[in-house]
Amino acid sequence: MTAHNFETSATNTWCPGCGNFPLLNAVKTVLKELSEGESPTRPENLVMVAGIGCHGKIADYLNINSFYSIHGRVLPVATGIKLANPDLEVIGFAGDGDAYGEGLEHLIFAAKRNVDITVIVHNNRVYSLTTGQFSPTSPPGFPGRSTPAGSPEVPLNPLELLLASGATFLARGFSSQPEQMKEIIREAINHRGFALVDILQVCVTFYNLHKYYAERVYTVEDHDPGDYFQALQKIREWDYGASSGGEEQEKIPLGILYKKEAPTFGQRLSAGGGGSKSATPADREALIEKILANNI
């Protein structure tokens, strides 16, 4: 069997230096490993759902099954795909505007249900594709294109919100630290349950925070991600500038901040008798064969 090629022929239109490049490369490396390991995931069983924004273009740059959704709706589509076929590895790629703004309610419900999917948020803290308006994670006073006098809002801490909503895996990475991104993404995909990875993705064009992050990030150590209150404390250590407004001494913890085993939405559905009638992988294979046989 020849190795699957994750590259595509699409011309990449991200700006040179954009944090989406290392993020894409990290994802590619992890998926490659996954498809080649001991018990490999078949590349055709990988599905991505992309939002609308600069991040969404990833659908064109990664050669796996993809669903280019509409702005804000990554989560419901990903949930539907996972429930239809639990054997698929479903990964959502969303923007901060996309997942934390326009479609926030879906994110909360996916976490609440503990749907077994992975969501990677390209959190550049700005609406980049629409050329630089403030987003739900922009700091107070951010001089976005729709708020020249400064954003009048305080940012949301998405990890804190999702912890409270029932997510079972929460992590934060930084686009300038590719090795750590790989580790986090690998763990997130391997996690059974709802995993959210908030990547501080540098947008060099509309909000270049490279230096700002580089001076503040550190990797969590001696941290028990299984402990809710430790996790909460770590997650609250940095509030996206809500209170500090970007002071020198603030520190930004990176790494896996929370991880817990809990029944997934799919498992609960099956247990309650309301789920898929084809409970075993073999049953599902048979069902898929039947569906495909009816395809035109």
Added chain:
Amino acid sequence: MATKELVARTGNEAMAEAMRQINPDVVAAYPITPATEIVQLFSAYVADGLVDTEFVTVESEHSAMSACVGASTAGARVMTGTSSQGLILMAEILYIAAGLRCPIVLAEVNRALSSPINIHCDHSDTMSVRDSGWIQIFSENSQEAYDNMIQAVRIAEHMDVRLPVMVTTDGFIISHGLEAISLLEDKEVQDFIGPYKAAYSLLDVEKPITVGGLDFTDFYFEHRRQTAEAMQNAKKVILDVGREFGEKFGRSYGFFEGYKLEDAEIALVLLGSTAGTARVAVDQLRAAGVKCGLLKLRVFRPFPAAELAEALKHLKAIAVMDRSDSLSTAGGPLFTDVRSALYDLPERPAIVNYIYGLGGRDITVEDLEGIYRELQRISGGGQVQETIQYLGVRE
């Protein structure tokens, strides 16, 4: 008198400029290509203190229109702007704005709808909300976009109407195309629109009101009938306002504009920026002796059915150009309305429909000349071969 000297403005800039001069109380908006610039420019006016507006940056279009409705029922003069997915995400609240008789003015930049995703011009977005109770006015260029925005305020707020109005431009073609236009003085705009007088206000604690109360079998139907009546009244108001605008500033507006239509035997009926292309085609064919003309519709809702029938009745053959497809299999939305408008004529022109330009597909003078040639053949006694055709699509 109006500023005579010409200035260069894109459609988006022209609409933002009109909004600055209108100086609404509240603007709530969410960005979307190709309309982002309108509210973005406006946000700069707010930051620079050039307007007195409360500018609300929200997290979605659904929230934007909801905030507009809230502000309008509180008694404010309200405006916003959007496009495409943004407009249809607002759809639920668009109906509410009309039903609650909120005279909101919306700058809408026509763009295709997903799926597949496309950011270029067609009229699918605006057409998809054509029955929402909003008045819909199309513009051919930046000048019309500017003039229409100012008139829209008067139309929406007229006591016989009190309905929301969307003024549309064609995405990128008008929104981003630079044109020489003539602007009015700020005072001229203010004098023309006058101060806003809310009919009811949630802020009036002396006269408490309920907005959006339950309305079942007892009165719902009557309220819908009243909205229909308001739309009927809008017809006269649109004409009055267009005439007054002409008297004051030299550019008059009606429901539609004919070009070499009176003595024509064949004509195109269309909306928006394609009118410019069609005029060139008409001139070229006229030079070759073809008696062709053009009707550019400006007001799509309310639909001026009787007036259109009157203006088109002398023609032998008509092609209705739809920059959107209703997918009904019975033709595009403009076609079905125009054809229905002609039904009562004792002698009806032959009529065909072309769906064109979806997702920004270019439309050329040659394309339109080809259609006129086909109309010539039909008017000369030839059979209509296919009533509904897709222009220039690869099949």
